[in-house]
Structure formats: structure tokens, C-alpha cells
Amino acid sequence: MKNVVILGVLAVLVVVVGYFMLFGTSEQAVTGETPDEQAQQVAPIPTEETTSPRLGSGTLEDLRLLGENMECTISYTDEAQGSIVEGTYFVSEGSMRGDFLIDAPDYSGKVVSSMIVDDQMMYVWSDINGQLFAVKMDLSLIEDSTVETNEPVKLDEEVNYNCTPWVAVDRTVFMPPNDVVFQDMSALMRTGMEYGTMYEGGGVPEGFDMSQF
Template sequence: MQKIILPTLIVILSGLAFSACNKTDNQAATTKEESPVVAKQEEKNGGSFTGNVKDLMGFNKNQKCTWTALDQGEGVVYVAGDKSRSEFEMAAMEDQLAQQMFSISDEEWVYSWNPVTKQGMKAKIDEMDQGEPGEMEGYNPEDINESDNDYQEMSNQDYEFKCENWRVDQKMFVPPTDVEFTDMNAMVEQMKQGTQNLKQVCNMLTGEDKDECLAGFEE
């Protein structure tokens, strides 16, 4: 399962990262202090630069940037104000074929989908931010933890971006109508409800048996 959900989680969480960066940038816009990210951009004259996706969002410019990473794939990111669109070509991994994953995000929603299977996921960012860390871990901790570690490594890793200005096309930030999107917020809620239902079994026990049963959900 982990090999199947990893590419999807990477793209979804990348969209969340872009949105989070946008919120941070908007809050920081009131200060006049020059950030290291802006300085880095000026040194590169807005062209190629080495950095991560968070650096890219810190530029606050309408840009189209491409990148290639050995053994991970290649992608293109379109940035326009508080909106972003990512198109990733995932490299083949072991018995998993190469595949494409697209993602768009703004300050409210993030959509990610596979253009071939026409299946995707959507998430309301504020509701995801309000979730407690590890909410989904009780459902399948090994898959989620390992996938999250891969995402963190990918989002913090430096890449060689090649950027240029682009004429913004708002249609690029509209979710496709021929894709079936699963609501990730509802899915998390269902997982939480499922865990609560399982805990009811513990309440049928007494003494140490009950304590051990409840402790199993906290591990």
C-alpha cells in the first residue's frame, strides 16, 4: 500500500506546503526586512537557482519553474499570487511504473489527481491544519509515517530550479471536471470515527484488561 499512496501524498502535501508558505509570506509582507530567500533570488537575477519548494514560494512572483531530480522524476511548478500548480512526472520505483501527478492549491483548497486514472483527492487546508498530529497514524502508522518522512525529505531537499516569468492563465488553477475527487477531510474523520468505535470494545472490559486495551490505541 505504501508504494501506491506515496506519490499521492507527496503531491498533496506539496500543495499544502505551498499554501502554508503563502500564508506565511502574506503575514510577513508587513515587514521591510530583506529575507535570505529574496537575496538568493536577486543573486540569480530571477533565473536558475538552487533551493527547495519553500524558497520558491518566498519569491512572491508569477513564475514557471522546472526541476529534475535523479531517481525521483521531474516537474514544473506554476506560481501566481496565492495559487500554485504542480505537475510531477514520477520516476519508476522498483515494481511501480512511472506516473504523472498534478496538484493545484490556493489559500483554501488543495486538489491532487492522476490525469490517467482520473482519480484524485481534495482537502480543505484550514481543516487539515486544525487536525492533531498523528490523527491518521492509528489507522495505518507505518504507511503514513514513512510517507511523511519521504515528503519531508523531498520538500526540504534543494533542487536546481530553472525559472521564468509566465503569462498567468487562471484556467490552470481550476480543478478538472472529469476527475473523481475523494474528500481527504471526510476520510480522516471516518478514520477517527472508526477508531472511536473500536475503543468502545475496550469499555466492555474491566480492570487491567481494559487499561491494556485502551493503551493499545495510544502506542
């Protein structure tokens, strides 16, 4: 009788051990992964910030070619004109926009001038004594030292900048305003006039069509 009981207990143990061997396999054994590997799959991967604040000096073109999304304040002293230029500057994916306030004693003290570079084109427009002057030009013209393009801040001029990450990028700022008609710089050059002549005498130069504004 005692032997029967012992055999019964052994049979139960065999069944229990067999059950756990078949159905009690750990998740680690099923997946073939260690606990550390499983934790890495569950834990979110931290994203690194692609842009950090920048404070220093350099050119607008240097900032544009960084390929980062930034919004900046810019200050620049035009030694040739003796004027101080201050403004804002946005750059994203190779496009840029600057809006500047320029000291201009000959033109009621201040001139508001803006520029956009996008798709190999530059757009420049300025409010001078209540009149709007606007031109567009291929970037290749800027590389031609014989052409006076008169953008408010030249792309290769050294400026002081204070830039922060532009988190909520709005690419509409790189679209030229719809209510401004831009004269084509190449067409102006064919008439023998350069954009710089617009500032001489404060008047509208011959060949520049103001009727569209």
C-alpha cells in the same frame, strides 16, 4: 524732418518690443517648468521587470511565497522512496500548480501526478496503472505531521529549480480539472483511511469511491 523720421523709427521699435513682451513669452515661462521637467513629462517612464530568472534550490513553498509570476522546471530525488521526480511548476499571486512524472517501479515504471494550491486548498490527483486517484484537503492538514498527505512533492522539501518570468499568466491552470471528482481528505480520515493507503497493493482502498470517475 530728420527728427520726425527718428521718432517714427523709435515708435516702431516700441511696438515690436511690446508685441514680443506680450505674446512672445516662452513655453517655459507659461508652464513654470524647466526644459528638463518638460522632457520628463513627455518621455515614457520605463517599467522594471518584476521577475528575473532564478536557478538554484529551495522549497516549492519558498517559490510560492515570493509572490512572483514564474514558470519553472523542477527536479527532486525522494531519498525515502528512491525515486526521481521531475516536472513543471507554475506560481502566481500565491497560487501554484505542479505537474510531475515520478519514477515508480512498482507501478509500470512511471506515475503522473499533479497538484494545485489555491484559496487555502490543495488538490492532488494521480494516474496510477490507468486509475485516477484524487483528493482535496485544507492546507492546515499539511501542517499536521500526523497526517500522510502524499502530495507528489512536499511543499517543504528541497528541490532543484530553473525558473523564468511567466509573462502571459493564465490563471486557468490553477483551476482543478472539471472531469476529476476529488475525494475530501477530511471525510477519508473520518473513515479511518489515509491517502497513503491508495498506493498499497495497487488496488482501490475500501471507502474510496471510484464509481464517479
